[in-house]
Amino acid sequence: MSEPVLTVSGLRAWYRTSAYGVSREVRAVDDISLSIAAGEIYGLAGESSSGKTTLIKTIANAIQPPLEVLAGSVVFRFGDRPVDIHRISREALGKIRWKHLSYIMQGSMNVLNPVRRVRHTFFDFAFRHIGRPKPEFLQVVRDHLQRLHLAPDVLDAFPHQLSGGMRQRVTIALATVCRPEFIIADEPTTALDVVVQKGVLAMIHEIQRELGSSIIFVTHDMAVHANLTDRLGIMYAGRLVEEGRTADIFRAPRHPYTAHLIASLPRLGDTAPKKGLDGAPPNLADPPPGCRFHPRCPRASDICRREAPPMAELSPGHRAACFHPEPERPA
Amino acid sequence: MSALLEVEDVSRVYRTGGLFAARRVTAVDGVSLQLEAGRPEILTVVGESGSGKTTLARMILGMVPPSTGAIRFKGKDLADIRGSRARLAFMKEVQPVFQNPFEAFNPMKRLDRYLFATARRMAGVEGEAAIRDAADGALKEVGLSLAEVRGRYPHELSGGQLQRVAIARALISKPALLVADEPVSMIDASLRASIVNLLRGLRERRGVSIIYITHDLATAYYVSDRILIMRHGKVVESGEARAVLDDPQHPYSQLLKSSVLSPEVPPTGAAFHA
């Protein structure tokens, strides 16, 4: 296999705050390693507040206090020189952003400037990179918007004049119009109806195929993962607990958390909600000792209460962090 | 039986576009609906992005006046609710959960302050301890606690946590009607199930009526009593939720149902790899 485009090693990123004289450390990303190949769509799933957004903020180097990187590295390889994104100058980072790497933040509709028409935002961010005369540039933008089921008049609107889902699509358009090699998208389709969502996913996939881009796609919506991603990482309480080919994870999850997740997926036609996990998500300022999932785990034993299970390869390309994984189920 | 909410042939027109290219958008086009007072229900609104769901919700909340048509809450026309006293009394009874909590909360304002202000002003809770208890109680209903939220600003919470704070805030004044605009869009299936159960509990135990806007047809199917399907500002189909979703009649409803992604890896690999 060729060199990965992204290599994350031993990454640890915590929020360190103090309020009411009490200092706390929220261990939102704790010792995560993963790598992503060119042309791969990598999905990231996990319950609310498990650290998905923090992980990708750290990967995109969109780090602001109180978030601190305590250990580990994030290395991209665009062209043939590797760059550690936490150790490059602001200028170099600025160049990488937009051209090579684009990051669609969660709830990012609010990055649109409220007092400027959408068209200006496109000029601000994309004009330079596309490098075409103005009328041609606008035509590129219009065509691109159309692929997202947006009429060209959204360019004349102010952000508040658009619906939530329209604003979400405008930010997707901004992040993809320059056709970057690496796209990081955090819950980019939460505000879309299922018909439009399908169109947007198809567009993202098309760009990915045309350019061989890599994508990290964060969503809690497992149906999107099933239909879009090649590989899937599952987070629980700040740790990566399982990773493998999406098809393998859906067919035979090995970590008990993933097994629960897959077994309880809602389907249209259910007449009652599936049973949720017992207990609450752990407080990341004071996570349980040992395996962070043990208080809610049906398979937990003594060792799980004492020691954190390391990520281990259980079958080719399939890793999980569990002392008592679910049995292997050959395809 | 008297009506809790009557929405009568309501439309809303917006003007947009530049000076020379002014356009009229009919965001909501002749929508009517009614909720009865003695019969709390969950009325789900689904539909195309941009079809007018949020605009309809804002009109019901009295935030945007209809261009034509009328909305009455407990028999009183919203257009006649004037002055801050009357307005406050109305808001006590009709509470919103806004779409996209990242936009709904002021980024400079601590979240506990929102909750405390709501307890004091809307629910009339007095005394610091009681105010804290009211906030903590509401947060516990959504799987959070005041200890977790205390002193924090909106950007310091995850998307799902923030969405749950928005729901908690709306519960504090014990409203008769909750207008929830995509309240669980950033919440995973497991937590979503518990929040949807909470909505059901509110209807059953506290007699709260809920207008629930969502893109999630699976939860809509089990939680709703009635459903409205919107497209281009109009209601294209409505009725008993399960009957409509089991056998949709309008072509758009059919398209919507058939576009729901199934949580299974297609046998040929990912669906868009075709």
Ligand SMILES: Nc1ncnc2c1ncn2[C@@H]1O[C@H](COP(=O)(O)OP(=O)(O)OP(=O)(O)O)[C@@H](O)[C@H]1O
């Ligand atoms: N600026 C901050 N200061 C302190 N804690 C924070 C900050 N931002 C996030 N956190 C905490 O870090 C943890 C992980 O949050 P993160 O946003 O990464 O979760 P997530 O997996 O993206 O969740 P969701 O699916 O709900 O968006 C949460 O407990 C959150 O409250």
Ligand SMILES: Nc1ncnc2c1ncn2[C@@H]1O[C@H](COP(=O)(O)OP(=O)(O)OP(=O)(O)O)[C@@H](O)[C@H]1O
């Ligand atoms: N303040 C405004 N000024 C001008 N046009 C507006 C305004 N608010 C909404 N619109 C337009 O009205 C239409 C309906 O918007 P609305 O927000 O009600 O849709 P929605 O059904 O909530 O969509 P979504 O599912 O994407 O949130 C859209 O075409 C939108 O551009």
Ligand SMILES: [Mg+2]
């Ligand atoms: Mg997040």
Ligand SMILES: [Mg+2]
């Ligand atoms: Mg809306």
